[in-house]
Amino acid sequence: MEGLVKYERGKGHVELRPMPEPEIRPGHVIIEVAxxxxxxxxxxxxxxxxxxxxxxxxxxxxxxxxxxxxxxVSQFQVGDRVVSMPFFTLCGKCRHCRTGDFSLCQSRTAxxxxxxxxxxRYVLMPESSLFRxxxxxxxxxxxMTEPLTCCVRGIIEKTRxxxxxxxxxxxxxxxxxxxxxxxxxxxxxxxxxxxxxxxxRLKLAQALGADEVLNVQEKDPISFLHEQTAGExxxxxxxxxxxxxxxVMGVQALRRQGQFTQIGLYGxxxxxxxxxxxxxxxQFTGSFSSxxxxxxxxxxxxxxxxxxxxxxxxxxxxLSRWQEGFKxxxxxxxxxxxxxxx
Numbered sequence: 001m002e003g004l005v006k007y008e009r010g011k012g013h014v015e016l017r018p019m020p021e022p023e024i025r026p027g028h029v030i031i032e033v034a035x036x037x038x039x040x041x042x043x044x045x046x047x048x049x050x051x052x053x054x055x056x057x058x059x060x061x062x063x064x065x066x067x068x069x070x071x072x073v074s075q076f077q078v079g080d081r082v083v084s085m086p087f088f089t090l091c092g093k094c095r096h097c098r099t100g101d102f103s104l105c106q107s108r109t110a111x112x113x114x115x116x117x118x119x120x121r122y123v124l125m126p127e128s129s130l131f132r133x134x135x136x137x138x139x140x141x142x143x144m145t146e147p148l149t150c151c152v153r154g155i156i157e158k159t160r161x162x163x164x165x166x167x168x169x170x171x172x173x174x175x176x177x178x179x180x181x182x183x184x185x186x187x188x189x190x191x192x193x194x195x196x197x198x199x200x201r202l203k204l205a206q207a208l209g210a211d212e213v214l215n216v217q218e219k220d221p222i223s224f225l226h227e228q229t230a231g232e233x234x235x236x237x238x239x240x241x242x243x244x245x246x247x248v249m250g251v252q253a254l255r256r257q258g259q260f261t262q263i264g265l266y267g268x269x270x271x272x273x274x275x276x277x278x279x280x281x282x283q284f285t286g287s288f289s290s291x292x293x294x295x296x297x298x299x300x301x302x303x304x305x306x307x308x309x310x311x312x313x314x315x316x317x318x319l320s321r322w323q324e325g326f327k328x329x330x331x332x333x334x335x336x337x338x339x340x341x342x
Contacts, residue, residue, distance in 0.1 A: 001341070003057035004119035004322050011048045016319065019057060022116065022124035029076060029127060030068040031084065035140040035316065035338040036118035037061035038329045039147065040175075040242060040265055045113070046326065049267035053114040059339075060086040060111050062118030063133060063142040073127045083145045085129040085295055086110040086117070103289030118143075119319060121341040131295055134303035140316060141309040143338055144174070145298055146290075148307060151178045153294040154263045154287030156186065159236060163187030168225065168234040169210075170250050171241025172201035174312050174336040175263060177208060179238045181307040184209045191234070193221050193246070197332060204311060204335065216249070225253050234258060244270040251276050261285045312336045 003019035022030055036059040044050035045058060052058075066080045076082065087102045089109045096104035111117040111125065133142045155161065167183045169176050172194040183190050191212040192205040202213040214221050225233050233255035239247050242264030251273065254260055260282050277284055290298075301307040314334030317325045318341075325337045 001121040002319060003116065004059065004319060004339075005055050005057055006045055006052050007055045009048060009052070009054060012046065013054070014046050014058070016322065019116070019120060021122050024068050024070045025124070026071040027073060027127055028070045028124055029066045029073060029082075029130065031062070031064040031082060031123050031125060032067040033062050033064040033118050033121060033123055033341050035063055035143040035340050037143045037147065037174075038325050038337045038339065040329075042112070043326065043330055044265065044267045047267065050265075051113075056112070056114065057116040057118075057120050057123075058112045059117035059119035060113065061143050061146040062111075062123060063139055063145070064118075064123070065139075067122065076127060076130055081133040081139055081142075082130045083133055083142050084111070084125045084131070085290070085292070086112060086146065087129055088115045088126065100291040100293060102291050119322070119339060131299055134299060136305070137302050138310055140338055140340070141313055142302075144178070144309045144312060144336055145295070145302065147175055147336075148178050148182075148298045148302070148309070149290035149294040150263060150287070151175060151182045152298045152301070153290040154261050154285070155179060155182045155238065156297060157294060158285045158287045159238075159259050159261045161186040161188050161236060164189065165235040166191065166225070166229060167236045167238060168193065168221070168250065168253055170237065170239045170246040171243065171264060172198045172205045172213070173240065173332060176238075176240035177201070177205055177312050177335070178307065179240050179263065180205055180210055181208055182301070183236075183238065185301060185306045188236070191221070191225070201332075201335065208308065208311065221249065222253055229255065232256070236261070238263060240264045242266050247272060251280075251282065254280060254282055256280045257282070259283045259285065261287055263287055313338060316340060318342065
């Protein structure tokens with residue numbers, strides 16, 4: 001089979017290569033991939049801004065159908081439609097494994113980073129990482145479950161949203177559009193910010209229920225929020241863009257004793273005025289990847305149609321056109337771009 005491989009460390013060094021099909025092992029299944037989403041992490045790995053273990057097939061946002069089950073697999077069978085947590089091995093002993101915060105296990109290995117991932121026809125995953133896709137959900141769109149779980153972890157599990165809270169979402173990319181829907185499901189009022197480059201994404205944010213969308217190059221979000229809140233600012237800022245200037249603006253936009261949750265990745269250090277966090281008594285939270293509870297809640301949200309995945313998919317490309325897909329993702333064109341093995 002062909003796989004999209006990071007074949008050595010350094011900037012670039014990614015190409016389609018013939019790769020052996022995975023071999024079944026006890027406690028694992030082989031998934032025939034329906035689709036795999038291009039994630040910001042994949043772009044960071046391409047630029048060598050995120051650690052990986054070459055040679056490795058990239059891709060951790062995938063969905064598919066079980067093609068083969070190994071010995072001792074009891075909860076799944078051939079033909080099941082599934083998505084998977086990216087975690088391949090865990091120590092099972094550290095405090096984070098014991099509390100279900102698998103992303104923080106220092107011994108973890110993950111699909112698409114340290115073991116072969118979903119940018120190929122088949123991927124091997126442990127049964128313990130699998131979840132069934134609700135029948136009402138399009139299987140290819142279900143590849144977006146993984147980024148949704150990152151939002152659920154950051155917003156539902158790490159941030160306290162109350163009905164009526166004013167939530168500022170920075171960045172209308174796929175993560176921002178998912179964050180918007182999760183915040184709305186929690187009863188929040190939402191303001192989504194982007195730039196002129198994000199015009200189509202801001203329009204989609206509005207269609208997905210954003211109470212306001214702002215082009216920050218045309219309207220000052222700080223002034224707008226002060227008008228809306230009698231000078232206080234946003235209750236919560238969800239930084240989903242991974243843009244340094246957005247983070248700086250987000251701290252300014254937040255009310256005193258507000259909550260700032262960082263979901264986007266920057267790939268490099270940034271300058272931030274930490275004194276403002278002190279003066280405002282800001283609760284600053286980082287949220288990385290997800291755990292079992294976030295996956296369970298995410299599938300409940302999409303199963304109940306409280307979060308819509310399909311509208312966020314702008315392109316479905318064959319794996320052979322991966323460079324086109326990566327370039328569009330880097331240029332922030334469209335929404336979520338999925339690659340398929342056929």
